[in-house]
Amino acid sequence: xxxxxxxxxxxxxxxxxxxxxxxxxxxxxxxxxxxxxxxxxxxxxxxxxxxxxxxxxxxxxxxxxxxxxxxxxxxxxxxxxxxxxxxxxxxxxxxxxxxxxxxxxxxxxxxxxxxxxxxxxxxxxxxxxxxxxxxxxxxxxxxxxxxxxxxxxxxxxxxxxxxxxxxxx
Amino acid sequence: xxxxxxxxxxxxxxxxxxxxxxxxxxxxxxxxxxxxxxxxxxxxxxxxxxxxxxxxxxxxxxxxxxxxxxxxxxxxxxxxxxxxxxxxxxxxxxxxxxxxxxxxxxxxxxxxxxxxxxxxxxxxxxxxxxxxxxxxxxxxxxxxxxxxxxxxxxxxxxxxxxxxxxxxxxxxxxxxxxxxxxxxxxxxxxxxxxxxxxxxxxxxxxxxxxxxxxxxxxxxxxxxxxxxxxxxxxxxxxxxxxxxxxxxxxxxxxxxxxxxxxxxxxxxxxxxxxxxxxxxxxxxxxxxxxx
Ligand SMILES: Cc1cc2nc3c(=O)[nH]c(=O)nc-3n(C[C@H](O)[C@H](O)[C@H](O)COP(=O)(O)OP(=O)(O)OC[C@H]3O[C@@H](n4cnc5c(N)ncnc54)[C@H](O)[C@@H]3O)c2cc1C
Ligand code: FES
Ligand code: FES
Numbered sequence: 001x002x003x004x005x006x007x008x009x010x011x012x013x014x015x016x017x018x019x020x021x022x023x024x025x026x027x028x029x030x031x032x033x034x035x036x037x038x039x040x041x042x043x044x045x046x047x048x049x050x051x052x053x054x055x056x057x058x059x060x061x062x063x064x065x066x067x068x069x070x071x072x073x074x075x076x077x078x079x080x081x082x083x084x085x086x087x088x089x090x091x092x093x094x095x096x097x098x099x100x101x102x103x104x105x106x107x108x109x110x111x112x113x114x115x116x117x118x119x120x121x122x123x124x125x126x127x128x129x130x131x132x133x134x135x136x137x138x139x140x141x142x143x144x145x146x147x148x149x150x151x152x153x154x155x156x157x158x159x160x161x162x163x164x165x166x167x168x169x
Numbered sequence: 170x171x172x173x174x175x176x177x178x179x180x181x182x183x184x185x186x187x188x189x190x191x192x193x194x195x196x197x198x199x200x201x202x203x204x205x206x207x208x209x210x211x212x213x214x215x216x217x218x219x220x221x222x223x224x225x226x227x228x229x230x231x232x233x234x235x236x237x238x239x240x241x242x243x244x245x246x247x248x249x250x251x252x253x254x255x256x257x258x259x260x261x262x263x264x265x266x267x268x269x270x271x272x273x274x275x276x277x278x279x280x281x282x283x284x285x286x287x288x289x290x291x292x293x294x295x296x297x298x299x300x301x302x303x304x305x306x307x308x309x310x311x312x313x314x315x316x317x318x319x320x321x322x323x324x325x326x327x328x329x330x331x332x333x334x335x336x337x338x339x340x341x342x343x344x345x346x347x348x349x350x351x352x353x354x355x356x357x358x359x360x361x362x363x364x365x366x367x368x369x370x371x372x373x374x375x376x377x378x379x380x381x382x383x384x385x386x387x388x389x390x391x392x393x394x395x396x397x398x399x400x401x402x403x404x405x406x407x408x409x410x411x412x413x414x415x416x417x418x419x420x421x422x423x424x425x426x427x428x429x430x431x432x433x434x435x436x437x438x439x440x441x442x443x444x445x446x447x448x449x450x451x452x453x454x455x456x457x458x459x460x
Contacts, residue, residue: 002174002176004177020174021176022172022173022210024207043170043211044208045275046360057277058273058274058277059277059278060274063208063275064207065220067179067222068222068224129273132273132359133271133272133274133275
């Protein structure tokens with residue numbers, strides 16, 4: 001069975017591994033690195049539970065091969081918190097009750113983090129459009145939008161000190 | 170779900186990619202955004218022995234105007250089309266199309282080249298490229314050739330591309346004066362394929378009559394469909410609601426949708442009619458604004 005050496009930075013930490021080409025990025029993250037914060041929901045590219053940032057862009061990690069990301073930088077929900085302090089988006093979900101069962105939450109949070117990096121002051125419509133690929137079966141989205149608005153406010157107030165996310169600063 | 174095993178080859182240049190495709194014959198598949206291919210491999214609907222990853226081939230991701238055409242590289246991602254000021258200002262029909270494809274996460278990876286090369290009548294770009302009378306540029310072992318869009322879609326999931334050819338560029342004629350286009354899609358929910366969708370491109374003459382018309386339909390035929398009779402009915406006419414209703418009726422007649430989860434065939438035909446009518450109105454108002 002062909003195995004391919006890959007090098008990846010995940011949440012600022014470099015990793016080397018040999019993987020079968022068919023290994024999906026989400027399986028590499030969950031089963032090889034044991035970072036189980038990234039969820040598998042539908043496994044059919046529909047729900048966004050598996051969303052991670054690949055070189056800063058949110059993508060569905062169930063629909064990327066790990067070998068494709070060779071040399072790249074991956075960010076998962078585990079990399080957000082800093083010295084025991086939640087990332088403003090995580091804090092927003094906590095404060096605004098942005099989750100119920102929590103299954104969609106890691107993917108939703110990663111999409112929100114990417115949105116706020118590009119657009120620190122999004123309108124409600126921009127938020128709703130940005131999270132259109134992340135399905136939530138519990139909340140009805142209202143509090144998710146509020147959570148992201150909370151984070152946007154907080155990040156603008158405290159920028160640039162806490163605006164960054166994991167990455168080797 | 171885990172795809173079948175395959176060998177992975179990452180091409181560093183277009184020549185290398187073509188050589189790999191040639192070496193493995195029909196066993197190899199090009200990987201672009203992977204947003205159609207990987208789901209098919211997970212369902213084992215596709216089990217290529219070799220994947221040729223072209224994502225790092227340089228020079229395939231430009232969006233530029235030159236010599237009276239718009240050239241879009243095969244690897245241009247939907248997100249880049251949505252955000253390109255050139256596309257938004259001069260080719261809003263392409264921005265209309267890109268922003269209703271799948272969802273933002275898929276659009277971060279999905280490419281226009283993959284969208285056309287997949288040959289899926291449910292995909293959105295084919296109808297728009299039919300309306301715009303685009304050309305597809307393919308590179309293979311024998312060099313480069315240009316394929317008119319009307320010859321490109323051969324059958325469901327089958328295009329005119331050979332197994333060792335790569336779609337490198339899509340060429341769209343630059344918009345003439347008094348022209349405008351629009352893409353209008355009806356989907357059950359965000360991220361879904363169209364129940365039906367219509368792409369319309371209109372050119373007006375100085376008197377305001379229709380001098381050129383392109384109409385493409387999505388997901389209502391075994392392949393992307395040009396509504397040629399509807400186009401012809403518009404030529405030389407003064408735009409009116411009556412004319413557009415008649416043209417939309419002809420477009421709906423050309424459609425031959427199948428009954429499935431998205432609805433019965435007759436319903437889809439009615440949706441195709443309405444989408445065509447709305448796209449005609451939207452294209453007309455853009456063409457008039459461009460005068
Ligand atoms: C949940 C979901 C919803 C979607 N909804 C829509 C939608 O509403 N509308 C829509 O249009 N699409 C939709 N898509 C499809 C999506 O746009 C795909 O990305 C697109 O069909 C293929 O582009 P890709 O770059 O991902 O190609 P890939 O998946 O990498 O490749 C697709 C096929 O094309 C071939 N190929 C790719 N690039 C080239 C090339 N340059 N030259 C030759 N052959 C090539 C591959 O070998 C493969 O056979 C959806 C996908 C998903 C997962
Ligand atoms: S698990 Fe990846 S999109 Fe649902
Ligand atoms: S909180 Fe349960 S799916 Fe979103």
